[in-house]
Amino acid sequence: MKTRMAVVGVGQTSYKRAHTELCSADMIWEAAEQALDDAALDISAVDAIVMGVAPDALAGENGVEKTAIFGAGKPYVRVNTGGVTGSSAAFAGASYVGSGRAKVSLVISLERMGQATTSQQVFNTIFDPVYEKDFPLTTITMAALRASMLMRVYGYSERDWAEIASRNYRNALKNPLAHIHKDLSPEDILASPLLAWPIHRFEACPMSEGACALVIAEEGSVGDRVPAWVQGMASTSDAYAMGDRFHRPEGTLVDLLSLRRSAERAYADAGVTDARKDIDAVELYTAFSSAEAMTYPALGFCEPEDGPRFLRELFTDPSLPAFNPSGGPQAANPVSATAMVRIAEAALQVRGMAGERQVPDVRRAVATGQGGATQFSTVCVLGTERPE
Amino acid sequence: MRLPIYIEGVALEISFADARRNLSELIFDTVRASVDDSGRQMDEIDSVVLAAHDLVDGRSLSSMVTAPAAGAYLRDEIRFSDDGAAAFAAAVTRLEAGDNQRSIVAAWGRSSEHDPDAFSRSLFDPYMTRPLGLDEFVLSAMRAQLCLSGDGVREARERAVARRRAAAGRNPRSLKTGGFTSAPHYPLDGDDMPLWADITVSMVLSTEPAPIRVTGVGQSSEPYLFGDRPLRSIRSLSQAADRALTEAGIPGTAVDVAEVDGLTLVDEALGLEAVGLARAGEGMLRLADDPRANPSGGGASGYSRPAMGLLRIAEAVLQLRGQAGPVQLDGVRTALASGSSTVAGQTQTVIVLEAA
Amino acid sequence: MTDTTELVTIPGSWNFDYTYFAGEAASRFFAALKESQQIMGARCPSCQRVLVPARSFCDACFKRTTEWVPVGPEGTLETFTIITAAFPGLPKPPIVSPT
Numbered sequence: 001m002k003t004r005m006a007v008v009g010v011g012q013t014s015y016k017r018a019h020t021e022l023c024s025a026d027m028i029w030e031a032a033e034q035a036l037d038d039a040a041l042d043i044s045a046v047d048a049i050v051m052g053v054a055p056d057a058l059a060g061e062n063g064v065e066k067t068a069i070f071g072a073g074k075p076y077v078r079v080n081t082g083g084v085t086g087s088s089a090a091f092a093g094a095s096y097v098g099s100g101r102a103k104v105s106l107v108i109s110l111e112r113m114g115q116a117t118t119s120q121q122v123f124n125t126i127f128d129p130v131y132e133k134d135f136p137l138t139t140i141t142m143a144a145l146r147a148s149m150l151m152r153v154y155g156y157s158e159r160d161w162a163e164i165a166s167r168n169y170r171n172a173l174k175n176p177l178a179h180i181h182k183d184l185s186p187e188d189i190l191a192s193p194l195l196a197w198p199i200h201r202f203e204a205c206p207m208s209e210g211a212c213a214l215v216i217a218e219e220g221s222v223g224d225r226v227p228a229w230v231q232g233m234a235s236t237s238d239a240y241a242m243g244d245r246f247h248r249p250e251g252t253l254v255d256l257l258s259l260r261r262s263a264e265r266a267y268a269d270a271g272v273t274d275a276r277k278d279i280d281a282v283e284l285y286t287a288f289s290s291a292e293a294m295t296y297p298a299l300g301f302c303e304p305e306d307g308p309r310f311l312r313e314l315f316t317d318p319s320l321p322a323f324n325p326s327g328g329p330q331a332a333n334p335v336s337a338t339a340m341v342r343i344a345e346a347a348l349q350v351r352g353m354a355g356e357r358q359v360p361d362v363r364r365a366v367a368t369g370q371g372g373a374t375q376f377s378t379v380c381v382l383g384t385e386r387p388e
Numbered sequence: 389m390r391l392p393i394y395i396e397g398v399a400l401e402i403s404f405a406d407a408r409r410n411l412s413e414l415i416f417d418t419v420r421a422s423v424d425d426s427g428r429q430m431d432e433i434d435s436v437v438l439a440a441h442d443l444v445d446g447r448s449l450s451s452m453v454t455a456p457a458a459g460a461y462l463r464d465e466i467r468f469s470d471d472g473a474a475a476f477a478a479a480v481t482r483l484e485a486g487d488n489q490r491s492i493v494a495a496w497g498r499s500s501e502h503d504p505d506a507f508s509r510s511l512f513d514p515y516m517t518r519p520l521g522l523d524e525f526v527l528s529a530m531r532a533q534l535c536l537s538g539d540g541v542r543e544a545r546e547r548a549v550a551r552r553r554a555a556a557g558r559n560p561r562s563l564k565t566g567g568f569t570s571a572p573h574y575p576l577d578g579d580d581m582p583l584w585a586d587i588t589v590s591m592v593l594s595t596e597p598a599p600i601r602v603t604g605v606g607q608s609s610e611p612y613l614f615g616d617r618p619l620r621s622i623r624s625l626s627q628a629a630d631r632a633l634t635e636a637g638i639p640g641t642a643v644d645v646a647e648v649d650g651l652t653l654v655d656e657a658l659g660l661e662a663v664g665l666a667r668a669g670e671g672m673l674r675l676a677d678d679p680r681a682n683p684s685g686g687g688a689s690g691y692s693r694p695a696m697g698l699l700r701i702a703e704a705v706l707q708l709r710g711q712a713g714p715v716q717l718d719g720v721r722t723a724l725a726s727g728s729s730t731v732a733g734q735t736q737t738v739i740v741l742e743a744a
Numbered sequence: 745m746t747d748t749t750e751l752v753t754i755p756g757s758w759n760f761d762y763t764y765f766a767g768e769a770a771s772r773f774f775a776a777l778k779e780s781q782q783i784m785g786a787r788c789p790s791c792q793r794v795l796v797p798a799r800s801f802c803d804a805c806f807k808r809t810t811e812w813v814p815v816g817p818e819g820t821l822e823t824f825t826i827i828t829a830a831f832p833g834l835p836k837p838p839i840v841s842p843t
Binding site: 020 | 751753758764766767795796797804823824825826827828831832834835837
Binding site for chain 1: 446467623
């Protein structure tokens with residue numbers, strides 16, 4: 001019943017604080033052109049376009065996605081699901097292909113936050129205006145609340161957060177597109193200013209601009225292009241209020257229920273039964289290094305209480321999957337695009353086109369997306385094998 | 389082989405400044421009503437597709453707070469910052485693809501909480517057009533200037549205004565008190581302008597047979613700059629309608645009811661031409677004299693971005709079910725509904741429905 | 745694009761005003777705090793959770809809540825953070841780290 005499809009084109013601008021030489025339409029164009037060139041397809045072959053742009057206030061342009069409509073006359077819709085926008089847009093593009101209404105979808109996401117001068121104030125407006133907006137809830141403090149709880153409940157340490165961050169920066173040195181190219185040691189990171197305990201500045205993401213695009217094609221349109229087959233895609237939305245996510249049988253705040261549920265469904269479709277063995281590379285949407293700890297049990301790598309041990313194993317056991325070979329959001333976080341960038345990087349790994357950051361022998365890669373205060377989670381499984 | 393898609397439940401509410409309910413509560417009431425109307429249980433629903441805009445809701449990433457009110461808890465939910473009919477089309481693709489079995493589709497906009505004119509002005513790029521102080525009504529006004537100069541069109545327009553006002557008065561779902569309108573740009577006048585209101589709409593779609601079937605879906609888009617678009621016609625709407633009607637296997641003239649979204653009365657008239665219910669230059673005549681055209685009263689009954697496409701579909705569904713009340717037409721078996729997005733109708737979605 | 749073209753940047757400011765309707769449930773919650781120093785929760789008739797702040801529906805069960813019950817005033821601190829960086833437009837932190 002389900003249509004088989006693959007990512008056959010990837011386009012990314014570089015990620016940096018501000019692309020002062022490009023207007024928003026130019027950035028959309030650059031990523032789209034690259035993806036179409038990579039797919040050896042002309043815009044005329046595209047049947048549907050899905051745009052992903054998260055909060056308009058970061059760009060200061062309402063409807064910025066409308067400024068660059070290509071091959072006018074195509075279905076064109078815009079997704080906004082915050083941090084998970086990039087993957088939601090990719091999934092929506094995949095649905096058009098899955099329905100048969102498109103043989104080829106072009107999905108693009110744009111982050112234009114280089115134009116914002118008060119981005120944390122913008123992020124503060126995501127919280128409930130009735131009860132929460134007057135508190136200093138920000139993306140940083142909400143991550144800190146989770147990091148603090150992970151330390152209390154599972155025994156993680158401040159050092160753990162610094163080591164994860166250091167690994168991300170080291171990987172990013174091999175990614176020419178990344179925003180941050182600095183070889184920071186755990187000591188450097190712990191010495192950086194504290195933002196909100198226990199999060200240090202270098203454990204948080206940079207504010208990056210950029211655009212990312214993917215070309216998704218149904219099986220019959222793949223031809224002799226190099227595919228990253230879509231083996232599983234799942235998205236789950238959780239309750240909004242953090243307080244509602246503590247004492248419930250489904251799982252507490254740091255159990256990252258929405259990610260676990262998405263992983264279960266995506267893995268079932270992909271035929272993944274043992275995450276440690278079946279997955280070769282993982283691209284995580286973790287804007288803060290401490291958030292990575294919540295992904296270990298949610299993605300099926302270990303039991304929650306074994307998280308700190310799994311972290312140690314990641315540094316010592318080469319048979320385990322490579323985490324964030326691109327450097328992840330620590331090294332570049334173009335918010336609207338970040339979740340699509342994870343899919344793009346996973347696709348490059350599977351297709352053997354990841355350049356210096358290529359992980360050897362990747363048969364299957366997983367990309368996650370995170371939006372809101374870990375409210376929305378997506379999991380995408382890509383692989384070299386065409387699904388049954 | 390694409391799965392057929394059916395509409396099992398529908399609910400809508402047009403209100404204004406009801407201080408008893410916050411936005412989430414307004415949404416919950418309508419979504420809950422649509423699920424009740426469908427006769428289904430929440431655990432039979434595995435998808436939620438939403439249309440809402442941060443700058444209308446007054447919250448960045450507004451779906452954090454509102455998606456749970458629309459039934460998203462632990463479900464596969466997505467929010468489009470786009471018109472409600474576009475979200476409807478996206479929901480259809482999910483079900484056709486077999487990604488989900490049954491979906492809520494909901495859209496809303498609360499004019500009593502935001503400033504629709506400030507929203508409209510912010511749609512213009514900071515370099516070329518925002519400094520001119522443009523808003524979306526400028527394009528409507530320019531179209532009106534071109535289209536209202538024909539013989540008999542002005543007189544038809546007066547009849548269209550009267551028919552539309554009467555329909556809004558008879559439609560039990562329209563806004564009766566409150567609401568407001570924006571100042572019109574010449575040559576538009578107050579009667580052309582949409583009645584800003586608080587709108588919530590919700591439906592339940594599934595792959596299981598139900599009395600209303602989706603027989604056609606069409607979408608299209610136009611360039612951003614006005615100078616790159618034709619002004620006398622809405623090309624993206626024509627293309628979207630062609631696609632939907634071709635899929636449904638019928639011409640535009642064959643539908644029993646057409647609920648066409650337009651920001652102003654003039655846009656509605658041009659919309660009728662675009663979807664094929666009227667020949668070029670005769671849209672205003674149709675809007676004046678054809679009972680099939682926007683029997684709900686269109687924008688005169690209440691308006692808020694980005695809910696309108698889904699509201700138009702909802703009115704069409706009620707017509708097909710025979711539940712439209714005092715504005716019910718006779719013998720409705722096929723319906724067409726359309727929704728337009730920013731900027732000034734740059735992208736359009738057309739849906740064709742049939743009573744089984 | 746030549747290297748000598750001066751890149752234009754335009755300063756801009758968005759100011760959107762909103763009127764948020766808190767609704768009857770939230771208004772009643774605030775009134776109870778103010779008038780009787782009570783923290784009110786609302787019970788979902790389906791899952792039986794008491795939701796705080798009290799609100800008119802349970803999003804997990806997608807049902808309207810029924811009874812309102814006072815809760816607290818004691819509670820368990822589940823997690824915390826200490827903010828040490830100042831952000832424009834937000835409340836000032838108690839301690840600011842040297843940069």
